[in-house]
Structures are given as C-alpha cells and as structure tokens.
Amino acid sequence: MKSATRAFIVVAALVGIGAAAAVLHARELNYPIPAASERLLYLRSPKAADRIVLDFDALAADVYWIRSIQSYGRDLKNRSLIDRFALIDPLINLTTSLDPHFLIAYRFGAVFLSLEPPNGPGRADLAIKLLEKGLNANPTTWQLPHDIAFVHYFHTGDFAAAASWFERAAALPNAPSWLGPLAVTTKAQGGDRPGARKMLIAMLDAPEEYIRRLAKRTLAQLDALDAIDQLTGAVEAFNQKVGRYPTSWQDMVRERVISATPLDPAQTPFAYSATTHRVTLAPDSPLSPLPPTLQSR
Secondary structure (H helix, E strand, C coil): CCHHHHHHHHHHHHHHHHHHHHHHHHHHHHCCCCHHHHCCCCCCCHHHHHHHHCCCHHHHHHHHHHHHHHHHHHHHHCCCCCCCCCCHHHHHHHHHHHCCCCHHHHHHHHHHHHCCCCCCCCCHHHHHHHHHHHHHHCCCCCHHHHHHHHHHHHHHCCHHHHHHHHHHHHCCCCCCCCHHHHHHHHHHCCCCHHHHHHHHHHHCCCCCHHHHHHHHHHHHHHHHHHHHHHHHHHHHHHHHHHCCCCCCHHHHHHCCCCCCCCECCCCCECEECCCCCCEECCCCCCCCCCCHHHCCC
C-alpha cells in the first residue's frame, strides 16, 4: 500500500473515531445511560482487545485506565451497589495487557484492589497477582516487589513474605538504601508499628503523589491505633477509680479521666461501646478501617 494511501486511511479512521466520540458524547448528554449499563465491561479478553485496537494499544490502555478510575470512584460513592468493585480487576488487567509497561496502573491498581471494605474489595490476592504480572513485564523495576511487600505487610499479615519481597526489591537497580534494613526489620519483628512507620516515612519521598498520600493516610492510621491503646488504658483507669466502666466519653470527662471527647487524627470522635468497653474508630471516620495486621502490639 502506498504511503499516501496509508496516511489517508489513518486520518480517515481518526476522523471517524472523533465523530463517533462526539455522537456518543451528545447521546450521553441527552439520553443518559442507566446506572446498570454503566457497569458493563465491553471487552474482557486482553487478546481480543489487542486485535481490535490494532496499533493503538497505548491509547486504548489510557482509555481503560480512565475507565478503571471512574469505575472505582463510582463504586466507592455508591455503597448500595451489588458486586461493588467487581470491574476493577478485569479493567486494570485489560489496561496492563494493552500496555505492559504502564507502571502507575499496576501500582495504583494494586491499591484499589487491596483496600478493605467499604473502601475497596479487600482482594490482596488480586493486588499481588497484578503486581507480579507487572514485575514479569518490568523485571528491573524495584517499586513492584516493594509494593508486593507492602500488600503482605499491611493486608495479608504474611511478614515472612513481606521481608522476602523487600529483599528482592532492595537487590534491583536504583533501589533506595532503606529497603535492605527494612527487610531485616520485617524479618526480625514483623508487623510492629515502629517498623511500619519507618517504611511509611521513607515512602513520603516517593515521586508519585498518590503513594505519598497513601503513606500519609496509613501513618495517620498508626497514630489512631496508638491513641486507641492510650484510651483503652484510660477506660481501665476509670474503672479502677470509680468501680465501674464508663457509659460514655462525657462520663470520663466528668470524672476528669480525660479532658474532652477524643478525636482521631482525621478529627472524627472515637467510638466507645459501653457494652464491650472497647474503643474503636467511628464507622464514618476517613481512616476506617484500620490495618488489620497492626491492630495489636
């Protein structure tokens, strides 16, 4: 085929795609798609998608990545949906199959998948599988084994696996110097809050803004866990002083065991159960749920 003819076909195809997009945009404005059809995944096979998009793999990967973010955001806001977050894994797998070097899709996608309900599907297994897929395609990228270690550390509680993945990350080119000592600490102590803080503080220097945001949130969760331990001690101190457990925070304030209703680092009041005498995060706290692997010392 002559180059001029090929160029004409490409231009015509792009014009056609643009026209179709304009028509679809107009249709959405005038005839919004019902909520149920918003959750349809038009292609589930990466091989089929690769054949259909021809040489526009990177562009298609961007489109599917945007759909992944939109799907996550929509499901996060609507807690009444059935099978919330069910499309996250297939959408991100399509994205990374079309562009195997789409690093942010692997890393951010793993965050989406590993978050516990109600903020995510709580699928640490799928997060690890996605990151391992990324590592197979990008074997010298230290961030991917680091993120697998992170998932194990905070979500599965398998600290031996976390230490092993930290070691693997530390051995890769351009890995930061703090990874080696972190692997040793994880192997020796596993799941301790001081070790977690060291890792998270180091992550505050990550170039990706979302990684820094995740580290800040998890550090705030660790502060909340420390505060819960202190407040649990205050509840026991009230019992020893008064001879009964408190009925509320106000009860403890009246007895001057605490000075005011305690707030978590997100400025939401902690919850206290007069029945179980347990101190917890409030269900509506932005920091809920807390990392299950660090909730006991």
